[in-house]
Every structure is written in structure tokens, then in C-alpha cells.
Amino acid sequence: MEEGVCLHEFIYDDAGNAIDYAITDINPAYELILGLKREDVVGKCATQVYGSTSPYKDIFLEVAESGISTRFESYFPPMDKHFSISVFSSKKGTFCTVFSDITIQKKNEQELQEAKKSLEFAMEVAENGFWDWNLDTDAVFCSPQCMAMLGYTADEFPQTLEFWVSLLHPEDREMVLQTIEDYTHQARPYSIECRLRTKDRGWQWFSDSGKSFELDENGHPHRAIGVLSDISERKAHEARLRESRERYKGLAESTPVGILTCDTKGNIDYVNPKLLEILGSPGAEATKKINLFTFPPVVKLGFPGYLETAFETGIEITFEDQYKTKWGKSLHFRCHINPIKVDGSVKGATVVFDDITDRKNAELRLQESEELYRAVTENSQECIFILQDNKVIFVNGTLCGMLGYTKDEIYSMDIWDFVHPECIHDVQTKINSISITNPVSSVCEAKILTKDYRTIEAEFSITATLYKSRPALIGAFRDITHRKSAEEALIQGKALAEEASRTKSEFLANMSHELRTPLNSIIGFSQMLGTNSFGNLNEKQNKYLSNIRHSGELLLEVINNILDISKVEAGVMELNIENILIHEILESTETLVHPLALKKNITVEIDVNPRNLEICVDRIKLKEIIYNLLTNAIKYTPEGGRVCIKTGYVNNELRFSISDNGIGIPPHMQDDIFEPFKQIGSFSNKEYKGTGLGLALVKKYVELHDGRIWVESEEGKGSAFSFTISD
Structure with missing residues (x-):
């Protein structure tokens, strides 16, 4: 469109102040653009032509006074138009304006700006951004939403292609650049997915769709525009979905039940290995060829009806049945039909087959077992x-x-x-x-x-x-009426026996006291006679006197042992408990038996571990226990033999052991030797003297201390008597 030209000259007052400017000449385009006639404007002041004030007087005056040209755009309200105005001056006080009507251009720009804002708003609502790429300069304009998705502000985001390329993931860069080059040069739309580096969130997935345009006469595009969408959440969802599918597939592949999926027409699209095993099928492809609505064995079972009901109601259906498969396998099964729903609409079903043949057989065996049980129970x-x-x-x-x-x-x-x-x-x-x-x-x-x-x-x-x-x-x-009667009789018999035993013990205790008095007199007077205080005795008299004393002492020992056993059985034996060193008791007892051991050249060894071991016991009773066991060991050990006393803790229990390498004890006698009047020597014609009460008394004393005693022996090799004492 032709530009309008107008010549002007400023009008000054007496003080030299510019008060208005006059229009001195115009060109035809002026008339056309402004719609004013030449005769209406030339020679007139601006205020007469345009209104009460002179438009742009200050701008025009500066150019007229300085001679420096300027250009500006402005909206001119009197004419409701937008103008582009260039102003220059060749003589002070005068100026020339060259202008063009840009109202349509401004309107288009405004509409474009509004459209751009609408697009930005739509993109923002859709959480998308858009870009505009100048293919000639590689300048890339990005919408605020586009920059926000990448975590940048406008000041931080260079509007260049180079910066965009730097954001591409190294693994995606070659593919993205090649795709864009191929499609933009051919002016074809493209859509790609790639990873971009964001400012704060690291690598994120984005979808980029674009198309080139503004083709020249050679068909080469000069601009491209596109949309950027953040698809990180979708990608994460797809990854979770893939993971879920893999888990489902893994579960389906390893589950002990058969699984298939089908569409609403009964076509099978998946079977797991277990179902192939249950059916005895030759393979997945053969099974997939079966239609669940038409396959004869399935129809015979009424399966299509169950499947149709599940599709119509959307409700899971379960039933049990028995059938023979196409491949000849007979089985019992439980079937679950679970409709697959998408957005509330049934799209197919997951069918689970559980082979319950073994369970059914077990139920049959159980029924037979119950019948047998009832028969056994009734009889x-x-x-x-x-x-x-x-x-x-x-x-x-x-x-x-x-x-x-x-x-x-x-x-x-x-x-x-x-x-x-x-x-x-x-x-x-x-x-x-x-x-x-x-x-x-x-x-x-x-x-x-x-x-x-x-x-x-x-x-x-x-x-x-x-x-x-x-x-x-x-x-x-x-x-158990008869058994209870027998038990009652047994209890009464036991009570009578216990009463008799107590009577016996009391009798023995009394008799022992009665016998000890005269025996002490016999022993005492025989000892006095042996001192020759009442006259000298000849050799035969001394021999008979010695026999009297030894016999009396032996009888007194028997009576004392009987008395002690009776006291224990009667429950009147008392213990005097005190704290003692074990090695002192063992050494003092060894001193007592030393003459007996020396006489047979027998070595007596003592082993206390630890040596300072202490115990709370009745000193006299423990000494009698050890004395009896030591004298027995020496008695039944041949000349030159060995006797060992060993004491220490075994399994948190204080144990004493007296062992020898003597004659040993026959197996048939080992259970009896702790009974009164049972003597080892009895099997060898009384070769070894004794009363037969020593071990019985030892056992009673050990039990008074809450202990136990036992023997381990092998005939001809020796014996080991062991006992424990409660500490």
C-alpha cells in the first residue's frame, strides 16, 4: 500500500514558543489513507484538522528543532486507526511525516496474540508446552509451560537449537536428530518419545510432536512448530504395567493350577503350562484352537452355559465336575470362571482349572477309612x-x-x-x-x-x-471296677507290710541296744584280762581270750550296722551338716586304711579336682561311706594292686569314684550287692570276710544326702563304685 506524505511547519508565538504546526502540503495517498480532501487541510493548522490539540506535537517539535529522524507506531483515536509514522527534518522549524495505515496488521497481530494466549492456556491446562523453530536461524521459541516442564525460567532457558540438543539423553540424541531432519525437510508431521535432562528432576520422558511449514518455491520449509508433553508418569505406569504383566505371567507359569484366558466368543488366547499338563495336551497351540462354546467335551459338561452366565452377570462362577479330555486323560476338576472387566464391560474371562483328582481319590479313601473305622469302633x-x-x-x-x-x-x-x-x-x-x-x-x-x-x-x-x-x-x-478292688487290696497289703517293717526296725533297734550292753562288757573284761592285771595267762588262755575279743568286736560291728540301717528305715537318722574340704576327708580316711593297703602292698591314689573343693555334708557319714568303699576295694584287690579315689564335677554334678583292679563283680550279682547281707565273697566259699551290711549302709547314707550310688564292674578286671552327693 502507498504511504502518505505530509509537510509541516511550526507556528511560534511572540515569545518563540511553538504553539501549533501548519500543514503545508500532502500527497494523494494522504487523502486516501485519512479520507481528507487537500483543500480541507493544506494551509490549515493541525488543531483545525485533527482536533483541539496538535497530535504528537512534542515528538514532531524535537525532530524539527534537532533534525534527528525518528519512527514510531501509534493508535490515533480521532480516526480509530493504527499508524506507522516516520518523521525527519531538513530545515529547522519544518518537518515531514511519512505514514502508513497498519490497522489491519495490528488487528491481525492482536488476534494472533490472543490466539497465542489461548493456545498457551490450552497447553497449560493440558499440561503441554509448544515450541516454534526458525529453521533459517535455529532460534527456538518455547512457551512458558514448555520451559516449566523442564524446570527452567525464561531467563535460564536459551532460545536456541543448540541448547535443546544439549538436553537430549545421549542414547536418544542420534535417533531424535535424524527423525527431525528426515521429517522436517519433507514437511511431514512426526512424533517421537525421548528423554530430556530437566533442571531438578534428572532425566524425564517426554513426547515431542511437530511439523514444518512456510515452504518456499522449492518446497523447503522455513519454520516448524510442535508440542512437548511430559510422559514420565505414563512411562512409569507402563513400566509398572510391564512388571505386573511379567509377575502375572511368572505366577501363571509357576502356579500349581491350570489357567487360561478367553474372549467373549470363547476363543482361547492364553494357556499356562500347568493347564497343558492337567489336560494332557500336546501343546499350547493345539489347545488354543479349541473354542469353549463349541468343543464337544466342553459342551457335554455344560461349560458354555457357565461361561455365558459369567459373561452376562459379571459374577465369578465355581463348579466341580469330572470328564475325559480330548487326549484321553480322565480327571476330577474344580473350575473358577472370573469375568475380565474393562471400564465396567466384560471383555473376556480368566478360567482357573484345579485338578482335584488326588483330592477326590483321597476323599474316597477317607470314606472307606471312615467305614472301616466305624466297623472297628463298633466292634x-x-x-x-x-x-x-x-x-x-x-x-x-x-x-x-x-x-x-x-x-x-x-x-x-x-x-x-x-x-x-x-x-x-x-x-x-x-x-x-x-x-x-x-x-x-x-x-x-x-x-x-x-x-x-x-x-x-x-x-x-x-x-x-x-x-x-x-x-x-x-x-x-x-x-476298672475289678482293678480298683485289686488296687485297694494291694494298698492295704502294702500298709500292713510297711507296718511290719517299722515294727521290725523298732525291734531291731531295741534289740541292738539290749545286745550292745553285754557285748561291751564282754569286750571290756576280755581287754582287762589281756593286761594280766589279775594274773598271768598262759599261751592257750591268751589265744582263747583273743578269739573272744575279736568275735565280740565283730558282733558289735554287725549290731551297730543293723542299728544304723534300722534308724534310717525308721526315719530317725539325723545328719549334722557342715562345710568341709573334700581332700581333708579323703586323706584322713586313706590314713585309716593305709595299714590294710600296706599289708597287701596296694597303692592308694587320691585325685581331687580342684583341690580346694568344698561341700556341705555330714562329715562322719561321708567318711564312713568312703571308708567302707575303700576297705572293700582293698579287700577284693590282689597284692600289688591299685586303688584310686577320684572326685570332681561331671555334668554339673559332684561325683566320687573309688576304683580298683581287683576281682570284679559277676554281672548277676551287681544288682544285689547293695542289699543287706549280700556279699561278693559268698560265691567263693567265704574267702573274703565281712558282715554283708557295709554297702547297704553306704547306700542308705548316700540317699540321705539326696545322692545315688552305682557300680561298674567286669569280672577279673576290677570295679568302680561311684556316688553323687547333693551340694
Whole structure:
């Protein structure tokens, strides 16, 4: 469009101030652009032509005074138009304006700006950004949303292609650049997915779609525009979906049940290996060729009806059946049909086949076992019953026969109707202590009432179980009336025996006291006679006197041992407990037996570990125990032999052991040697003298200290007597 030209000259007042400017000349374009006639404007002031004030007077005056040209755009309200105005001056006080009407251009720019804002708003709402790439200069304009998605502000984001390339992931860069080059040069739209480096979030996935335009006469584009979308969340979701599918596939591949999926037309699109195994199928492809609505064996089972119902209702369906597969395998199965829904619409189904052939066979065996159990139970001599909630729900014929009731009568009664009132509390306590979590069998005795009012002594055995999937108690009892009578007789006999034993012990104790008095006199007077205080004795008299003294001392030893055993059995033996060093007791006792050992050239060894070991015992009783065991060991050990005393803790227990390499003890005598008057030498014609009471007394003393004693021996190789003492 032709530009308008207008010549002007400023008008000054007397003070030299510019008060207006006059229009001195115009060109035809002026008339066309402004719609003013030449005769209406030339020679007139601006205020007369344009209004009460001179438009742009200050700008025009500066150019007219300085001679420096300027250009500006402006909206001119009197004419409601936008103008582009260039101003220059060749003579002071005059100026020329060259202008063009840019109203349409401004309107287009405004509409474009509004469209741009609308697009930016739409992109922002859609969480997308857009870019505009100048292919000639490689300048890239980015929308604020585009920069925000990458974490940058406008000041931080260079609007260059080079910066965009620097944001591309190294693994994606070559693919992205090649795709853009191929598609933009051909002016074809493209869409790619790639990773871009954001400012704060590291690498993120984006979708970039674009198209080139502004093609020249050679078909080469000069601009391209596109949309950038953040798809990181979608990518993460896809990754989770892939992971979920892999997990589902892994689960389906390893599950012990058969799985298939199908569409609503009955076409199979997936089968897992277990289903192929269950069906005996030759392979997945052969199985997929089956249509679940038309395959004859499936139709015969009525499966299409189940499947159709699941599709119509959207509800899972479960059923059990038995059939013979196409490949000849017969099986029992349980089938679950679970509709697959997408947005509330059924798109197919997951069908789970559980091979329950083994379970069905087990149920059959269980049924046979139950029938056998019932047969055995009914014919058992034991009275068998099952309780639930204190009600009898099963009894066998033996129980009915014992109580005199029919089964129906028993089932209508409470358990406590059969238990004697004085036994109800004990039985109730026993029953309450038994549960599924504590299924220990409980045994008790109680009195049972029969229909004809007889009382039966019975022994119960009760344990917890499950009967028809509910907690129950199963029990059995037998009539022990005769056994209880025998036990009562045995108890009475035992009481009489114990009374007789106490009487015997008291008699022996009394007799021992009565015998010790004259024996002490005999021994004492024989010792006095041996001193020759009443005259000298000849050799034969001395021999007879020695026999009297030795016999009396032996008899006194027997009487003392009998008295001690009687005291222990009568419960009147007292212990004087004190703290002692074990090695002192052993060494002092060894001193007492040293002459006996020396006489037979026997070595006695003492081993106390640790040496300072202490114990709380009756000093005299412990010394007698060790003395008896040592003298026995020396007695039954040949000349030149060895006896060892060893003391220490074994398994947290204080143990004494006296061992020898003597004659040993025959196996058949080892259980009897701790009984009174049992002597090892009795099997060898009294070769070894003794009363036979020493080991019996030792055993009593050990037991008084809450200990135990035993022997380990091999005939011809020696013996080891060991005992423990409670510390």
C-alpha cells in the first residue's frame, strides 16, 4: 500500500514558543489513507484538522528543532486507526511525516496474540508446552509451560537449537536428530518419545510432536512448530504395567493350577503350562484352537452355559465336575470362571482349572477309612464316644451295652447325666484343659452311672480333635471296677507290710541296744584280762581270750550296722551338716586304711579336682561311706594292686569314684550287692570276710544326702563304685 506524505511547519508565538504546526502540503495517498480532501487541510493548522490539540506535537517539535529522524507506531483515536509514522527534518522549524495505515496488521497481530494466549492456556491446562523453530536461524521459541516442564525460567532457558540438543539423553540424541531432519525437510508431521535432562528432576520422558511449514518455491520449509508433553508418569505406569504383566505371567507359569484366558466368543488366547499338563495336551497351540462354546467335551459338561452366565452377570462362577479330555486323560476338576472387566464391560474371562483328582481319590479313601473305622469302633471292647458342646454325638455299641442305654437315648442326654456327682468337678477340669491348640491326651478316673443305677469305676482317655470341621473331644473308657478292688487290696497289703517293717526296725533297734550292753562288757573284761592285771595267762588262755575279743568286736560291728540301717528305715537318722574340704576327708580316711593297703602292698591314689573343693555334708557319714568303699576295694584287690579315689564335677554334678583292679563283680550279682547281707565273697566259699551290711549302709547314707550310688564292674578286671552327693 502507498504511504502518505505530509509537510509541516511550526507556528511560534511572540515569545518563540511553538504553539501549533501548519500543514503545508500532502500527497494523494494522504487523502486516501485519512479520507481528507487537500483543500480541507493544506494551509490549515493541525488543531483545525485533527482536533483541539496538535497530535504528537512534542515528538514532531524535537525532530524539527534537532533534525534527528525518528519512527514510531501509534493508535490515533480521532480516526480509530493504527499508524506507522516516520518523521525527519531538513530545515529547522519544518518537518515531514511519512505514514502508513497498519490497522489491519495490528488487528491481525492482536488476534494472533490472543490466539497465542489461548493456545498457551490450552497447553497449560493440558499440561503441554509448544515450541516454534526458525529453521533459517535455529532460534527456538518455547512457551512458558514448555520451559516449566523442564524446570527452567525464561531467563535460564536459551532460545536456541543448540541448547535443546544439549538436553537430549545421549542414547536418544542420534535417533531424535535424524527423525527431525528426515521429517522436517519433507514437511511431514512426526512424533517421537525421548528423554530430556530437566533442571531438578534428572532425566524425564517426554513426547515431542511437530511439523514444518512456510515452504518456499522449492518446497523447503522455513519454520516448524510442535508440542512437548511430559510422559514420565505414563512411562512409569507402563513400566509398572510391564512388571505386573511379567509377575502375572511368572505366577501363571509357576502356579500349581491350570489357567487360561478367553474372549467373549470363547476363543482361547492364553494357556499356562500347568493347564497343558492337567489336560494332557500336546501343546499350547493345539489347545488354543479349541473354542469353549463349541468343543464337544466342553459342551457335554455344560461349560458354555457357565461361561455365558459369567459373561452376562459379571459374577465369578465355581463348579466341580469330572470328564475325559480330548487326549484321553480322565480327571476330577474344580473350575473358577472370573469375568475380565474393562471400564465396567466384560471383555473376556480368566478360567482357573484345579485338578482335584488326588483330592477326590483321597476323599474316597477317607470314606472307606471312615467305614472301616466305624466297623472297628463298633466292634471294639473299649467304650468309645465323641463330645461336642458337652453333648454326646457318637457312641459305639460297647458303651451302650455297658450303660444300658440305646444310642438315641444317649444322644438326647447331657454328658453329666452319666457322671457320678462327686466326680463331675474333676472330669470338667480335665475336659477344660484340652483344646485343639493343646491336644495332649488326658487320662482320668471317674465313677459312671448306668441306666439301672449301678456305679462303675472307669478310666477315661480324652483328646481334642476336629469332627465335621468343628472342635470336639474323642474319648474311650473301660470298666476298672475289678482293678480298683485289686488296687485297694494291694494298698492295704502294702500298709500292713510297711507296718511290719517299722515294727521290725523298732525291734531291731531295741534289740541292738539290749545286745550292745553285754557285748561291751564282754569286750571290756576280755581287754582287762589281756593286761594280766589279775594274773598271768598262759599261751592257750591268751589265744582263747583273743578269739573272744575279736568275735565280740565283730558282733558289735554287725549290731551297730543293723542299728544304723534300722534308724534310717525308721526315719530317725539325723545328719549334722557342715562345710568341709573334700581332700581333708579323703586323706584322713586313706590314713585309716593305709595299714590294710600296706599289708597287701596296694597303692592308694587320691585325685581331687580342684583341690580346694568344698561341700556341705555330714562329715562322719561321708567318711564312713568312703571308708567302707575303700576297705572293700582293698579287700577284693590282689597284692600289688591299685586303688584310686577320684572326685570332681561331671555334668554339673559332684561325683566320687573309688576304683580298683581287683576281682570284679559277676554281672548277676551287681544288682544285689547293695542289699543287706549280700556279699561278693559268698560265691567263693567265704574267702573274703565281712558282715554283708557295709554297702547297704553306704547306700542308705548316700540317699540321705539326696545322692545315688552305682557300680561298674567286669569280672577279673576290677570295679568302680561311684556316688553323687547333693551340694
